[in-house]
Amino acid sequence: MERLGRNLERVLARIGDAATRVGRNPEDVRLVAVSKTFPPAKIRAVAEFGHRRFGENRVQEAKEKIPQLEDLDLEWHLVGPLQSNKAKPAVELFDVIQSVDRLKLAARLDRYAGERGLRLPVLIEVNVGEEPQKAGVVPAELEPLARSVLELPNLELRGLMTIPPFLEDPESVRPYFRKLRELRDELEQRLEVALPDLSMGMSSDFEVAVEEGATIVRVGTAIFGERTG
Ligand SMILES: *Cc1c(COP(=O)(O)O)cnc(C)c1O
Numbered sequence: 001m002e003r004l005g006r007n008l009e010r011v012l013a014r015i016g017d018a019a020t021r022v023g024r025n026p027e028d029v030r031l032v033a034v035s036k037t038f039p040p041a042k043i044r045a046v047a048e049f050g051h052r053r054f055g056e057n058r059v060q061e062a063k064e065k066i067p068q069l070e071d072l073d074l075e076w077h078l079v080g081p082l083q084s085n086k087a088k089p090a091v092e093l094f095d096v097i098q099s100v101d102r103l104k105l106a107a108r109l110d111r112y113a114g115e116r117g118l119r120l121p122v123l124i125e126v127n128v129g130e131e132p133q134k135a136g137v138v139p140a141e142l143e144p145l146a147r148s149v150l151e152l153p154n155l156e157l158r159g160l161m162t163i164p165p166f167l168e169d170p171e172s173v174r175p176y177f178r179k180l181r182e183l184r185d186e187l188e189q190r191l192e193v194a195l196p197d198l199s200m201g202m203s204s205d206f207e208v209a210v211e212e213g214a215t216i217v218r219v220g221t222a223i224f225g226e227r228t229g
Pocket residue numbers: 034036057079080163202203204218219220221222
């Protein structure tokens with residue numbers, strides 16, 4: 001468990017260094033510790049080092065784990081694909097949904113957020129690499145989806161999220177991060193809204209993402225260790 005604390009500290013230091021290198025304030029980058037496949041005891045251990053923001057990628061798994069950690073008052077992000085028929089439990093479990101990629105899903109989330117009397121922060125997931133089997137809206141369909149989401153009264157569109165193509169060298173991923181930032185800047189201008197958040201960067205490439213403007217990085221392995229499940 002000591003190791004988890006050291007890992008967390010190291011990741012935070014690397015985020016800080018990357019931000020400083022490009023003249024950004026390290027406090028403008030939030031770390032989501034992605035705890036998928038790891039048991040509640042490990043999440044609790046990381047929380048005991050002062051970390052409060054966690055991410056899961058499956059509603060079913062979150063349903064089993066999050067209630068066991070309710071005493072800790074953690075902030076939960078859904079980072080994995082969401083089926084419309086799981087929108088209701090997703091709204092009950094998560095504080096932020098990062099993976100909105102179609103209107104039907106957004107409309108469901110809006111309805112359940114409304115029933116709970118809250119305004120739910122969401123990100124639109126963009127398939128910047130236009131990979132056929134990957135979740136996320138393709139860049140050409142981003143603007144119409146964003147326009148529709150902005151009309152839903154119980155959702156707060158905070159920005160964009162992406163999972164770029166998997167490439168060994170983190171430098172080769174940089175153009176995809178830059179692309180997400182450009183898409184966000186363009187949307188802000190065209191829709192005349194503020195979209196402050198860019199969720200991009202995982203264990204292998206979060207420093208490059210921070211250099212390219214990430215405000216949220218999603219890091220699993222570098223904190224919790226290798227996943228076996
Ligand atoms: C698993 C996962 C992560 C974290 O990946 P690591 O490589 O372990 O840091 C980030 N984002 C999403 C959407 C994930 O599913």
